[in-house]
Amino acid sequence: MYKLFWKFFFTIWIAQLTTIWGIGTAIWYIRHHEPLTEVNLDLSNGASFYLDPVVDTLKTQGVVATEEYLKKRFRRIVYVVDINNNKELLGRKIPIDFLELVNQKSHTSLLNNAIQSLSVDGHHYLLFVADIPSPWRNRPLIPVVPLVGATLASLLFAFILARHLSRPIEILKQTISQVGAGHFNISLHPQLVNRNDSLGELASDIQNMSSRLGKLIDSQTKLLHTISHELRSPLTRLQMATGLLRQKMIGNDDEMSRIERECKRIDLLIGELLTLSKLDDGINHLNEEIIDLNPLIREISDNASFEAKSLNKLVSLNLLNEFIQVKGDTSLLYYAIENVVRNALRHARTNIVITVMKTPNEKAHISVIDDGEGVDDSEIMHITQPFFRASNTLKASNSQGFGLGLAITYKTLQAHNGEIQFSNLSDKQGFKVDLYLPLLT
């Protein structure tokens, strides 16, 4: 999650370092590769003040003493050059151009002794006063202290800037994943929303968007709920009317039975829609109870076994021989698991296997396997959508569902912090549904 921060940080830091080093090098380069000119040479009368003691020393005490003397006193400004080989007495480097300049000037500056020439032991020396910058002056080539300082400063600023940019983005990213997970009631820090830049605008846009989304979904859920609810009044009357009609009727009529059956189906559908909208409304509306899974699943399995007999199918149940308790809404979980078992029963050729296990990470694992044809791989991801029917369901003549069962199962599991997974067995040999629910600890 700090990836973005480090990206910003290194980009900014490297940019700063490059700039500092680049400009530093450029300044250094310009300063030290400027050709030396007359300006660097002291041609004033004052020059002899420095030169005279050196000349005296050279005359009277020789080269070695002069070296010592120079080192002690005039290392910086007084230069003594052997004209024959252009070597300076202390070994300091002097550009040839500059030496020629000094040579020329030496003829005109004899008057004020600003440049003096002297012969000792067959060597001709030229003595002058000049300001020759490093590298001629043997200064350290890399300025360590300024560079370290600049690097540290750039680290600090890169950190501050990277944080300034990446922090709001991290917050927005988290917020958006919250919105994605269905929590529309987000509140961003006012400091972020009131930021006077694009990030601030983005933050306030996201906040508006999510509250609007929340309202839309809320009103949609309410509408679904209201419609389902309101449909019940006319349905009640319809059922009453058919009942009345049947009471008055003599004998039995197929059409009448069909009307009654369809009424029941509508009632069932409305019930499922209401369950779905209750689940959409959130976990707060669930009854929380402690549930023993074993008896619950045994009951589902027994009911399924009973139905399976008439279809010449077989339901087998493998329970774990220990308490498996979860927390949740009993009727919803019953319905959720029953849906899966009923689907399996509908699609199985002959066998349905229900197994209850515990996973190492403290979850109850209920697997329901049938030996039917399975679901097209391309359709597996859609089967939890409301009203979706897999293509092979349409073929089944005894199809009873509305395509809401698995949607309810999925949302129920979600509301209980559980998980559901679907998979085909190889070679169209069956279909497997895995349900996971957190165990009560």
Added chain:
Amino acid sequence: MQKVLLIDDDIELVEMIAEYLKREEFDVSVAHTGHDGLSLLKKDNFSIVVLDIMMPGINGLETLAKIREESLIPVLMLTARGDDSDRIIGLELGADDYVPKPCTPRELTARIKAILRRSQNSQNLNDNNRVIEVNQLKLWPGKRQAFWFDEELQLTSSEFNLLEVLIKNAGKLVTKTQLSEEGLGHPLARFERSIDVHISRIRNKLEAINHSSAPIKTVHGQGYLLIIE
């Protein structure tokens, strides 16, 4: 003929129910608001009230509470299917049973008949003076009277029936299924809580008379048991 009072704000629906019940040999009166229902109830002697819980104005639950202030007449609630909370509150207020809406008239009639049969059946028996006695609890099924520490218990029809089932099986575990079938006259629906609510009301009434705990024990997840001391 048994007199039935229908209280429901859905005028068309009530008309149809009334017609259906008349054909089933009931004497039906109709009210569309809680107020009308209550005043009709004062004027006449009814055997049972069928009450819609989801009414505007003074709603079904308030009407139920007002009815229970005055009498122990059997009350059958019409509740929205899937709405547990209204149903539980209704039962806690002393309704005898409920039918979820939408329902077929046949289901409704069957429920009415079950309640009526059970609120009156023993009266037709010869053994009017037969008494069942366990500890301090006495029941006259023929008179539909119950006494606890010699004080009469004011029980609704369903409560009496359930207590009767328990006392007949005193000392034995009675499952909720058995209680529902024998006491309420219909099979136990899945996740049904009405038995628990009824039993808790019976307990409260027993405890109101004698503070020592009521002799009905809960066997978790299975049923109830009347203790013989």
